[in-house]
Amino acid sequence: MTMTQGLRGKVAIVTGGASGIGRASALAFAREGAKVIVADINVDGGEETSGMIRQAGGESIFVKTNVSKANEAEALVNKAVERYGRLDCAHNNAGVGSTRRSTVDCTEEDWDRIISVNLKGVWLCMKYEIPQMLKQGRGAIVNTASTYGLVSREKRPAYTASKHGVVGLTKAAALDYAKAGIRINAVCPSVTLTPMTEHLFASDPETAEAQIVSMIPMGRAAAPEEVAEAVVWLCSDAASFVTGHAMAVDGGSVAR
Numbered sequence: 001m002t003m004t005q006g007l008r009g010k011v012a013i014v015t016g017g018a019s020g021i022g023r024a025s026a027l028a029f030a031r032e033g034a035k036v037i038v039a040d041i042n043v044d045g046g047e048e049t050s051g052m053i054r055q056a057g058g059e060s061i062f063v064k065t066n067v068s069k070a071n072e073a074e075a076l077v078n079k080a081v082e083r084y085g086r087l088d089c090a091h092n093n094a095g096v097g098s099t100r101r102s103t104v105d106c107t108e109e110d111w112d113r114i115i116s117v118n119l120k121g122v123w124l125c126m127k128y129e130i131p132q133m134l135k136q137g138r139g140a141i142v143n144t145a146s147t148y149g150l151v152s153r154e155k156r157p158a159y160t161a162s163k164h165g166v167v168g169l170t171k172a173a174a175l176d177y178a179k180a181g182i183r184i185n186a187v188c189p190s191v192t193l194t195p196m197t198e199h200l201f202a203s204d205p206e207t208a209e210a211q212i213v214s215m216i217p218m219g220r221a222a223a224p225e226e227v228a229e230a231v232v233w234l235c236s237d238a239a240s241f242v243t244g245h246a247m248a249v250d251g252g253s254v255a256r
Contacts, residue, residue, distance in 0.1 A: 006237035008033030011084040013076065015067050015125060016094035018045025020194030021144065021231075024224035025091045026050075028232045030058035034089065037080045039065035041094075059084075067094045067121030077128040087132045089235040092125040093144040097196050098159040111158045118162035119169070126173055130182060138181035140235040143170050145186040147250045163188075167246045174244030183243040185234045190215070190250035192222040218251030 012029040016022035017038035023045075026036050030053040038053075038060060040046035046062040053060035061083055065076045080087050095118045098110060122143045133139025148156060149163035167186055174184040191197055191212055213219045230249045233239055248254050 007089070007232070007235065010034045010088035011037070011080060011086050012089035012091065012235070013037045013039060013080055013087065013125075013129065014091045014093060015039045015065065015076075015121070016144070017049050017062075018042035019049075020196060021189065021192060021224045021227045022091070022093045023049045023052075024228035025093060025231045026060070027052060027056075028225070028228040029089065029091075029235075030056065030060060032232055032236075035059040035084050037076070037083070038062045039067070039076050039094070041066050065094075067092070067125055068116040070124050070127075073121070073124040074128045076125070077132055081132055086136055087129060088136070088139055090125065090129045090139075090141045091144070091231050091235070092122045092129075092141065093231075094121055095144060095162075095196075098156060100155040101157070102155050103157040106157045114158040114162050115165070118159070119165040122166050123169055126169075126184070130173070130177060133182050134177070134180055139183075140239075141173075141182065141184045142231045142234045143184070143186045145170070145188045145246060147188050147190045147248060147254050149186070149188050149246060150248060150254050170246065171244045178243055183234075183239070185239075185242060185244065186246045187227055187230050187234070188246050188248045188250065188254075189222055189227045190248075190253045192224055192227060194224055197221070216251040216253045217255070220251065222249060222251065 012034045014026040017026045018040035029036050038050045050060040050062040065072045145166040146163040148160045149167040152160040170186040227249050
């Protein structure tokens with residue numbers, strides 16, 4: 001896919017862009033001709049992603065951002081508009097994982113941290129992205145949920161709640177702005193090979209692989225690039241009649 005999606009010259013924000021799905025998404029937007037604002041709390045990783053885009057001949061800046069802070073989410077959008085004059089696309093992807101704990105054993109600290117980044121952070125980003133898109137009369141947003149936003153497994157109460165929340169928030173926002181030219185969708189990846197999932201494989205790779213094969217009908221984890229392709233498509237004119245959709249990118253796992 002080379003610049004077939006109508007993204008040339010568009011301006012895109014990608015949060016959580018320092019690694020994993022966010023980095024793959026930022027690189028995919030840039031490949032399609034978009035100017036990319038990479039946001040993350042990880043300065044080194046975020047700068048590296050932005051540098052990779054520039055090295056390949058694209059346009060990009062990095063903005064250090066904690067998406068759970070309203071002033072930082074607002075500053076991110078302001079910086080994008082200040083630098084590039086507009087905002088066409090956003091991939092609200094920043095998120096944190098969780099340790100395996102039952103509902104009772106989940107700590108208040110863990111609950112607050114996961115909900116604050118994964119759910120509140122997506123809402124805050126949209127809160128400041130959407131007004132700019134309304135001024136322009138159009139825009140496209142993709143929020144990163146998870147298969148845990150569609151189904152669940154044991155010992156993931158806060159993470160499941162946060163990702164179900166992202167799916168619900170995506171649908172609510174999509175309805176609010178459907179007539180205003182702003183499309184809002186979500187991607188729901190299953191296990192993806194990113195730094196966040198490294199711990200799954202580090203201690204006992206064979207067991208981890210066997211579990212993944214049993215969970216995912218296609219028998220493997222996703223590559224970040226496979227999720228990024230869905231994000232770019234949802235932001236493109238090719239998806240012009242798609243809004244309020246939670247797209248599973250999961251090798252068939254939620255079809256079971």
